[in-house]
Amino acid sequence: MDLSAAAEAFATHLATVRRLSPATVRAYRSDLRDLAASVGDVSIAQVDLESLRDWLWKATQRGDARSTLARRAAAARSFFAWAKDEEFISVDPSLRLVTPKRGRTLPTVASREGMRVLLDAQRALAAAGDPTDLRDHAILELLYASGMRVSELCGLDIDDLDQDRATARVLGKGSKERVVPYGRPARDAISAWTTRGRPVLAARAASATPAVFLGARGGRIGPRLVYTLVARTLGPVVGADNVGPHALRHSAATHLLDGGADLRAVQEILGHASLGTTQIYTHVSAERLTATYRLAHPRA
Structure with missing residues (x-):
């Protein structure tokens, strides 16, 4: 072959x-x-x-x-x-192939104050009632509140949301299902979107879709639109042009750990198969703590 x-x-x-x-x-x-x-x-x-x-x-x-x-x-x-x-070959030539060591690159993380300013600005825009602004506010609040992946957000259906308990059922990597919590600001933003914004965009579609988040033509939203939204809104906050939705996931995890959350709880929320993947955020927290110490302590 x-x-x-x-x-x-x-x-x-x-x-x-x-x-x-x-x-x-x-x-x-x-x-x-x-x-x-x-x-x-x-x-x-x-x-x-x-x-x-x-x-x-x-x-x-x-x-x-x-x-x-x-x-x-x-x-x-x-x-x-x-x-x-499969017996296509008799000898595996890759057995002695050495894997190059990965360099440790810490993820891009927004500050708590930066996120507050960003989300307050989005809430003010959404207050006018434009369907797209309502949707964008809900997306940003939910990504930051839950730490879910962009693919998980785009795959959400209305039945996946439990607004009373403020939880979302998401389908992660390897088709693994988990339930993630989100806070009151995200719940309020989602409620405003689903009651005031979503019906307007849904009316533009040729056929109904159960998707939570819709594009301009009423169909399920795609990752590219979410990337564009995050780059436009979060980019100036973190000082990067190519920032994507994963930066909100990184920020959520780091702020959870900064606030005292247990590492295994963060692993469950993010849907990481290995605790080692989650541990990168402990390095981020440690570096942020060191930077704060150097700025604040007279003997640093």
């Missing part, structure tokens, strides 16, 4: 058997297509360790980040392990 055909078969396996998210499958497919472009039109059995090392070296020369190199190495190992199990 040639390499490209095997890569497509592996992507199908990931989607249908392992049931990974579409985004994860796209990432694997992209990495393996890059490998195929690097080694040329060869069969999967012709790919050896030197081919894989040369592929990663080319990526290094392009200036790819260490995190990208590490992800590609992991994709290659998963792919060739599967290929050996």
